Amino acid sequence: MNKTINQKAWLFVIPVFILVAFNAVVPLMTVVNYAFQETFGNNVFTWEGTRWFKQILRSDRFHSALGRQFLFTGVILFIQVPLGIAIALTMPKKGIGVSVCLVLMSMPLLIPWNVVGAMWNIIALPEIGLLGHTLNDLGFDYNFTQQTGDAWFTTILMDVWHWTSLVVLLSYAGLRSIQPAYYQAAEIDGANRWAVFRHIELPKMKKVLTIAILLRFMDSFMIYTEPFVLTGGGPGNATAFLSIDLVKMALGQFDLGPAAAMSLIYFFIVLLVCWVFYNLMMRNETQG
Amino acid sequence: MSKITLDNLSHSYLDKQNSDADWALRDINLDWQDGGAYALLGPSGCGKTTLLNIISGLLNPTKGKVLFDDKDVTSQTPVERNIAQIFQFPVIYDTMTVYKNLAFPLKNRGMIDSEIDSRVKEIAEMLELTKTLNNRASGLTADGKQKISLGRGLARSNVNVIMFDEPLTVIDPHLKWVLRSKLKELHQKINKTMIYVTHDQTEALTFANQVVVMHEGQLVQTGTPVELFEKPKHTFVGHFIGSPGMNILPCQIQSSTPVIDGVKISTNSQINKSNFSKTEIGIRPEFVSFSKEGIPVKVLKVSNTGRHKIIDTECKSGKIKVLSHPSKDIPSGSAFLSFNKKYTYTYGDSWIIE
Amino acid sequence: MMKKYKWLVPTIYILFLMLPIYWLLNMSFKTTTEIINTYSLWPQKFTFENYITIFTDNTWYTGYLNSIYYVVMNTILSVVAALPAAYAFSRYKFLGDKHLFFWLLTNRMAPPAVFALPFFQFYSSINLFDTHVAVALSHCLFNIPLAVWILEGFISAVPKELDETAYVDGYAFWRFFFKIFIPTITAGIGITMFFCFMFSWVELLLAKTLTAVAAKPIAATMTRTVSTSGYELGLLAAAGSLTIIPGAIVIYFVRNYIAKGFALGRV
Numbered sequence: 001m002n003k004t005i006n007q008k009a010w011l012f013v014i015p016v017f018i019l020v021a022f023n024a025v026v027p028l029m030t031v032v033n034y035a036f037q038e039t040f041g042n043n044v045f046t047w048e049g050t051r052w053f054k055q056i057l058r059s060d061r062f063h064s065a066l067g068r069q070f071l072f073t074g075v076i077l078f079i080q081v082p083l084g085i086a087i088a089l090t091m092p093k094k095g096i097g098v099s100v101c102l103v104l105m106s107m108p109l110l111i112p113w114n115v116v117g118a119m120w121n122i123i124a125l126p127e128i129g130l131l132g133h134t135l136n137d138l139g140f141d142y143n144f145t146q147q148t149g150d151a152w153f154t155t156i157l158m159d160v161w162h163w164t165s166l167v168v169l170l171s172y173a174g175l176r177s178i179q180p181a182y183y184q185a186a187e188i189d190g191a192n193r194w195a196v197f198r199h200i201e202l203p204k205m206k207k208v209l210t211i212a213i214l215l216r217f218m219d220s221f222m223i224y225t226e227p228f229v230l231t232g233g234g235p236g237n238a239t240a241f242l243s244i245d246l247v248k249m250a251l252g253q254f255d256l257g258p259a260a261a262m263s264l265i266y267f268f269i270v271l272l273v274c275w276v277f278y279n280l281m282m283r284n285e286t287q288g
Numbered sequence: 289m290s291k292i293t294l295d296n297l298s299h300s301y302l303d304k305q306n307s308d309a310d311w312a313l314r315d316i317n318l319d320w321q322d323g324g325a326y327a328l329l330g331p332s333g334c335g336k337t338t339l340l341n342i343i344s345g346l347l348n349p350t351k352g353k354v355l356f357d358d359k360d361v362t363s364q365t366p367v368e369r370n371i372a373q374i375f376q377f378p379v380i381y382d383t384m385t386v387y388k389n390l391a392f393p394l395k396n397r398g399m400i401d402s403e404i405d406s407r408v409k410e411i412a413e414m415l416e417l418t419k420t421l422n423n424r425a426s427g428l429t430a431d432g433k434q435k436i437s438l439g440r441g442l443a444r445s446n447v448n449v450i451m452f453d454e455p456l457t458v459i460d461p462h463l464k465w466v467l468r469s470k471l472k473e474l475h476q477k478i479n480k481t482m483i484y485v486t487h488d489q490t491e492a493l494t495f496a497n498q499v500v501v502m503h504e505g506q507l508v509q510t511g512t513p514v515e516l517f518e519k520p521k522h523t524f525v526g527h528f529i530g531s532p533g534m535n536i537l538p539c540q541i542q543s544s545t546p547v548i549d550g551v552k553i554s555t556n557s558q559i560n561k562s563n564f565s566k567t568e569i570g571i572r573p574e575f576v577s578f579s580k581e582g583i584p585v586k587v588l589k590v591s592n593t594g595r596h597k598i599i600d601t602e603c604k605s606g607k608i609k610v611l612s613h614p615s616k617d618i619p620s621g622s623a624f625l626s627f628n629k630k631y632t633y634t635y636g637d638s639w640i641i642e
Numbered sequence: 643m644m645k646k647y648k649w650l651v652p653t654i655y656i657l658f659l660m661l662p663i664y665w666l667l668n669m670s671f672k673t674t675t676e677i678i679n680t681y682s683l684w685p686q687k688f689t690f691e692n693y694i695t696i697f698t699d700n701t702w703y704t705g706y707l708n709s710i711y712y713v714v715m716n717t718i719l720s721v722v723a724a725l726p727a728a729y730a731f732s733r734y735k736f737l738g739d740k741h742l743f744f745w746l747l748t749n750r751m752a753p754p755a756v757f758a759l760p761f762f763q764f765y766s767s768i769n770l771f772d773t774h775v776a777v778a779l780s781h782c783l784f785n786i787p788l789a790v791w792i793l794e795g796f797i798s799a800v801p802k803e804l805d806e807t808a809y810v811d812g813y814a815f816w817r818f819f820f821k822i823f824i825p826t827i828t829a830g831i832g833i834t835m836f837f838c839f840m841f842s843w844v845e846l847l848l849a850k851t852l853t854a855v856a857a858k859p860i861a862a863t864m865t866r867t868v869s870t871s872g873y874e875l876g877l878l879a880a881a882g883s884l885t886i887i888p889g890a891i892v893i894y895f896v897r898n899y900i901a902k903g904f905a906l907g908r909v
Contacts, residue, residue, distance in 0.1 A: 003733060003734055003735045004733065004734055004735065004763075005734070005735045006734040006735070007734070007736050007737060008736075009730035009733075009734035009735075009736040009739075010730075010736055010737070011877055012726035012727055012729060012730035013727045013730050013731075013736075013742065014729040015721050015722075015723040015726070015727070015728075016724060016746070016790060017727075017742070017787055019719070019723055019779070019786055020749055020782060020783065020786050020787065022779065022782075023749075023757075023780055023782055023783040024749050024752070025760050026760075026764050027757050027760030027764050028757075028760070030759075030760035030763060031756065031760055033756075037843065041734070044897055047677075048832045049601065054877060068896075086651065087651055087652055087655050090649070090650075090651035090652055091652050092646045092649070092652070095890065099650075099897050100886065101652055101656070102893075102897050103890075103893050103894060103897050104659065104660070105655070105659065106893045106897075107610040107659060107663065107755050107886070107890065107893065108659055109840060109844075109889075110840050110843065110844065110886070110888075110889025110890070110892065111844065111882075111885065111886055111889060112844045112846060112860075112861040112885050113841060113844050113845070113846055114846045114861045114862075114864060115864065115882040115885050115886070116865065118664050118730060118878055119650070119662045119663070120662060120883060121666045122662075122665060122666060122669055122875060122879060123662045124879075125665075127681065128677060128678075128680075128681050129665070130661065130665045130683075132718050133681050136798075137330070161658065161659065161662065164655075165659070168655075179377060179379075181375040181376065181377055181379050182368075182379050183824060184344075184346050184373070184379075185343070185373070185375060185437070185440075186653065187346065187367070188344065188346075188366045188367070188368050188371065188372065188373050188393075188441075189392055189393040189396055189440060190367045190391070190393055190396035190397055192396070195392075195396065196840075199381045199383060200381065200385065200685060202383045203381075203383045204382075218750070218751050221753070221755065222753040222755070222784045224753075224754065224755050224847055225846045225847055228449055228670075229908065242753070243753055243754075243755035244388075244755075246753075246755050246756065247755050247758065250758070251759065256759075259759075263753075263755075263756035264756075265758055266756060267751075267752055270752075270753065271748060271751055274751055278776070282818075
């Protein structure tokens with residue numbers, strides 16, 4: 001679409017700009033303040049330069065939290081994206097089934113995140129939870145509050161439960177926008193099911209899948225409430241992802257300087273990954 | 289290559305059919321010779337795309353049979369029928385190059401690489417796509433993409449029939465001419481049966497040797513462009529083909545002669561029965577002229593298109609359009625019209641009386 | 643062959659989705675003694691006790707009201723502010739437009755945990771701590787970028803000729819905007835409101851940080867139950883079950899728009 005040059009358009013943007021800046025700029029400046037200075041209260045600050053950054057970047061605690069975070073995000077993307085696409089491909093295309101699927105599948109997305117955590121806590125309890133009880137009955141020694149593996153298994157299962165629907169809905173919408181002529185042409189060209197998926201459906205879903213992966217990356221990288229309620233980051237620090245670790249440091253130990261430095265590094269990583277991924281996807285779009 | 293026969297074909301998209309309106313196609317019988325160029329012409333929603341999809345095998349008809357060379361193919365898939373179809377919107381595989389697009393149907397049929405290569409190059413040459421062979425197909429213009437769709441159909445050397453479903457819809461007007469003559473040229477070169485679906489009479493009449501006109505799910509007439517023009521079998525054909533379309537006037541039958549406004553009209557029809565619920569006279573504006581006697585009319589408006597004059601007149605029974613040479617003088621106010629008997633037909637319940 | 647069993651995949655998936663919800667409901671109708679002492683697939687002694695507690699104790703039900711209050715406030719605020727901005731991004735070029743758009747989106751990428759403490763200090767310093775306004779405003783951080791993004795997609799799908807025809811017909815800009823433009827993108831506004839509602843409703847970290855008593859959200863009230871008295875599982879389950887209802891109602895109303903909205907690839 002051709003856009004008109006109009007500087008007055010800024011007037012339209014001002015409310016949004018003010019509201020977001022109000023929330024983003026001052027708190028971000030606070031974080032920056034703490035990140036480069038030391039304070040003992042009373043608004044007295046001493047300049048610390050990059051000390052906190054060096055400390056965080058060298059700390060084992062940060063390294064392992066970051067490692068856990070990447071592992072978790074990697075695993076859930078690896079499960080949710082293919083699973084979401086598979087479910088979208090098998091969903092009904094017309095009739096009452098469409099509404100039923102859409103409504104029921106959206107349900108987990110609208111449950112407050114701590115309720116999601118609580119819900120999974122209840123179902124996973126080894127003695128009285130459906131999942132925990134069944135697993136123990138089957139002979140597994142399952143206890144997510146005690147064993148690292150079980151805690152990870154439960155957290156990942158919870159996230160798959162919570163967010164796969166987002167990938168499903170996006171993929172489904174992408175599939176629906178494909179003209180029937182594409183399927184007809186493929187049928188006439190003698191394409192098999194895999195070729196239809198590989199050469200028609202996947203390329204047409206590329207845009208929505210990019211968004212799905214970006215959103216899932218961001219939100220899983222920022223995950224806090226659900227694992228906090230489910231496992232509290234435990235056992236030990238086994239499921240203490242970046243946000244949980246950060247809040248522990250800032251509010252639990254009141255190490256404001258390092259926490260602020262960590263915040264900035266954290267934010268920077270999210271931005272960087274999103275930016276790189278987005279550009280990779282879009283460069284493919286324009287090139288040959 | 290083969291002859292196509294449609295035998296008593298009916299199709300409905302509904303599970304139960306209560307009235308004629310529930311049928312998308314009704315009682316279609318057709319014979320198409322091998323190697324002919326045919327057009328299916330009709331307004332949107334008349335069922336022409338449905339008919340095309342039944343011939344190609346994308347749809348299974350509710351009733352009736354499709355025969356290729358007298359062999360029943362009704363239950364065969366499009367691949368088994370070995371047909372090619374080009375759609376309204378260019379269908380290309382975005383992620384592939386032009387070359388791979390053209391090779392795709394051959395690969396799916398397990399052809400060996402060296403054969404594919406020579407075949408693709410041959411087709412690219414024919415469609416003037418050679419220069420773009422290694423480009424990504426998604427970067428091409430609409431007409432380039434449509435050429436690829438066509439190329440995928442032509443790539444297979446043994447297709448029985450090539451079908452076009454309004455293939456020029458998204459093409460710029462000035463390129464429509466180019467592509468259409470290209471198609472005509474191709475037909476002469478490869479000599480395969482081609483079926484062309486369109487709602488545009490110019491496209492249909494210039495492309496095809498035989499035009500099939502459809503209306504509300506039925507075939508109303510099959511014929512050469514000249515036949516459709518000179519002797520429309522149904523008032524819909526008269527109205528739909530020609531610009532302006534045929535004049536259709538209600539008339540009474542008095543002792544086997546049609547009468548309009550009390551004037552007896554001599555027509556090319558032999559009226560043997562009179563139990564129609566409505567009878568009409570059909571006459572093209574080209575064959576109406578002003579004369580000393582005939583049907584009394586009032587001249588309403590004269591418009592000059594340069595090539596001819598179109599005169600709107602009105603008699604008691606309705607409006608009549610007259611087409612005349614631009615140099616001719618047109619009477620004003622009251623006048624009389626006479627019809628050329630050879631091209632005047634009587635229609636009973638919309639169908640021609642011969 | 644494969645087509646015949648295709649329905650199995652979504653069916654199994656939906657069953658998997660429903661299981662934890664069922665278990666939550668199951669627990670909410672059990673008595674505390676039953677929960678602690680027995681394992682049963684459905685309540686042996688069916689009770690409404692937990693729900694009665696919630697509806698009679700005002701620390702519980704005000705939690706719901708608080709949540710709904712700030713969620714609605716945030717939804718309206720986000721959409722009203724985002725509408726003209728999305729229009730501007732879709733229709734006009736102006737100084738710094740691309741940078742501004744990108745900057746807005748980066749805020750969607752900001753981990754709430756990063757902002758929790760500064761938010762607390764900031765909202766305390768401007769005397770908004772423990773108010774609904776504070777939560778509604780803070781959720782604008784991620785909801786406004788989202789709303790602008792979704793709405794921009796919908797507005798760009800409306801041909802510019804619509805605007806031009808209206809101006810030719812002599813409409814003043816704001817009259818055109820309210821009388822013609824907004825009605826043509828109601829589906830988009832519906833979708834946007836749905837997502838703003840959703841993300842504000844499910845968020846807890848900021849909502850909890852910015853409130854103490856007066857504006858405390860229901861989700862935070864529940865956390866208290868978990869931490870202080872671990873055995874009140876029935877009550878927790880009942881409260882959790884109730885938080886599913888507003889979402890379910892909203893989904894039901896927008897179910898037809900969801901697919902359409904997703905189709906534009908904007909969420």
